[in-house]
Amino acid sequence: MGEWYSYAGKVLRVDLSKEKFWEEELKEEDVVNFLGGVGLAAKIIFSEVDPRIDPFDPSNKLVFMTGALTGTMVPGANKVTVAAKSPLTLAWGEAHLGGFWGPELKRAGYDGIVFEGKASEPVYIVIRNREVSMESAEKLWGLSTSETERRIKEEIGNKDVRIASIGPAGERLVRIACIVSEERVAGRTGMGAVMGSKNLKAVAVKGEGSVKVKAPESLRRNISRLYPMIMSYPPSQILSAYGTNGEMLSFYEYGDVPLRNFTKSVWEGIKNIEGRIMVSKYLKEHKSCFACPIGCWKVVRVQEGEFQGVEGRAPEYETAASLGALLLNDNYESLIYLEKLCNELGVDVISAGVVIAWAMEAYEKGLITKEDTGGIELNWGDYKTIIRLVEMIGRREGFGKILGEGCHRASQIIGRGTEEFAMHVRGLEIPMHDPRAFKGMGLQYATSNRGACHLQGTFFRIEQGERVPDLKIFRRVYRFETKDKGWMVAVMQDWHQVIESLGLCKFVQIHPGHVAGFYSLATGIVKRVTDLQKDGERISNLVRVFNVLCGRGGDYDKLPERFLKQPLEEGGAKGQVVELDVMLKEYYSYRKWDSRGIPTREKLEELGILSLVERRISELGIELTLT
């Protein structure tokens, strides 16, 4: 490759054990096949991480990889993927960070960073325009994420530096720990704990370069004219006005908002925690991530009462639902506090809410008692207890030690039949869309590579009536039907691999046809929608094979029994259960996976990764027969 456009062309390698840094040129072949972001991270982890290791082993690699378009003028191009073998799922782990850190890294001269090893003492890394140093984080260890950011800026004397850090949760290897940068979060699959296991407190980046694109004038002209279309997308308008929680009432009408650990769907309290409340009483400021025309990031402040003076990012939908609705907590001000608390401690809000819901149900059923909880009563809706539990999770104290393991492990530790209502797939807690309201979401949860994921496909949009003609999804599908869901979920999952590989935010609606054009104009590598679809499918399949090698293949394509056998008694999804088997069969067939859920040789050959997969299996000496 001559000159790189849109890509920096270099990946920084950091061996924390040896305190060694080196640069690696981006390989053209990898870019063409895996694009960037999650795709390049998948290639690196598949090729270099032994799937059998303990995720906290120093040989696990923590990859921060910007998307191919991150840092360009393309709307929403601000994401960076963080990936590793997950301590929560013991398989593929990934999370995505918005805000400004990714664009800053690219301006500093790197497409990504690969961390390996483990520092002997807590450290943080500073990157200034390809100059890299490792600093002691001894004085930062134990600090919250915002305090860490403040102190690092002070220490290095630059207030404009962008910092991604972990809080106490990551340091203490809480398996649901996340990574935070300026209130934006790489939340899922415990990437914060992997960072903590490497004694890596933070990565501070300052870049003064620019992200060059191949055809700047055409790109600018095409983008500027697309804004009427982007902002005409109904969810974008809601996000812009009310943030992600602006859709809560709409989801509630579908019976989609889970209540009381996914056992109810009607609740008076819902009106007290939805997005309009935030705007009418607490909104202080609208903010936007890099290159975002929508600005779903709202800053709120509590003016009076118990939480007076609390200020920070407004509760996102997932927060308001997981720490609110799911636990029957309708105290909105407590949710503002909890959002902040989770971000400061570095705890994933979804996993925290779901594991607390599991505990509350177990307590209600008498399966755990005050003896287990250290004397704490667990009652639905008790926001003070919820706050206390989140603090205990984040600091890994008392009963929080068990909760911080995630609901799957926690239920195995406690036993007593509590496994039945631990709501997870592959160990990752279920997000806040009840699949009985959108059945395709059930299939998406069951098959997404990182476990129960609402973002790898966002199939509820299709089931709300959205068509994607560019991906040949022409038909309006209904949420309770199962027909065609198999292939459509696969198509949407693959497309979302593309979005995550390009570093685009999913809240900025850009049609695939335009995405292909933007990629081509920005990088100079011409790809059409069908090319990108194939790339997305290649990435999906490679990560699937990694999961299979981790021992997390088709046997894990499951949903909690509650979704399969226990219909909701009222509300918008009354009487529904998820008919997973029929959808899964169609899904495997479309994907050309065998009955074990393993990609066939034919499929891997078609995607051009058969030799890569066979070579890796042979290197690892794992017995796996591809059919």
Place this chain on the structure above:
Amino acid sequence: MVTLLIEYRYISLAITVSQEMFSEEELKKEIIRVMKVLYDRGLVSALGGNVSARNPGAKEFWITPSGVFKGNLQPDDLVKLDLEGNVLEGFLRPSVEWPFHAIIYKKRPDVNAVIHAHNPVATGLALAGIDIKPITIESVLTLRKVPIVPFAYPGTDELAELVGKHIEGVRALILQNHGVIAVGYNLVEAEAVVETLEEVALTQFVAIVASGGKELPLIPEESRELASRLYGLR
């Protein structure tokens, strides 16, 4: 020169036409010109409407982009597709309505230009359940019969199939709750059809309102006999 065999109902016509080949750039400029005229006349709007054209016999066509302001398009904005919808050239997303453009080109070798406009009056009359009548000579000769296609969601293969079913033997269609389609040997012809359709619809609308809804006098049967017999006008 090329001879096309076209079947209209039960009558076969052998039409000999001159196969004037445009350069790709000329074709693109012509699409831009037509789009501008339609925009200025209010027949396409900021985000609604699309135009495509091909050289006679070609298995590929140029089409306007989707989601981009339509009043100020440039030749570089156009996208070249094959008849299966694969993008061959261009960097914008092709009009989401490419499936019905493609099906028209497949079904109608005599057609080299397709316009989808949002004619307010023609579309409005269709919504009121009123079809285009033979009230002027232009409506008889230029428009002939204008079927109304039942609603199907824009951009879907279902809409394309419906258009494909109705497009045989006609120059224009009205899409229920959506707009109109006009076709022609070249863009000038399709442009003339789409403008005539709106003119006739407006005239008809004025007549209906002014007469208080009385039955309108049509062009006498004997004056439209040939067209009636050929195209099934009533």
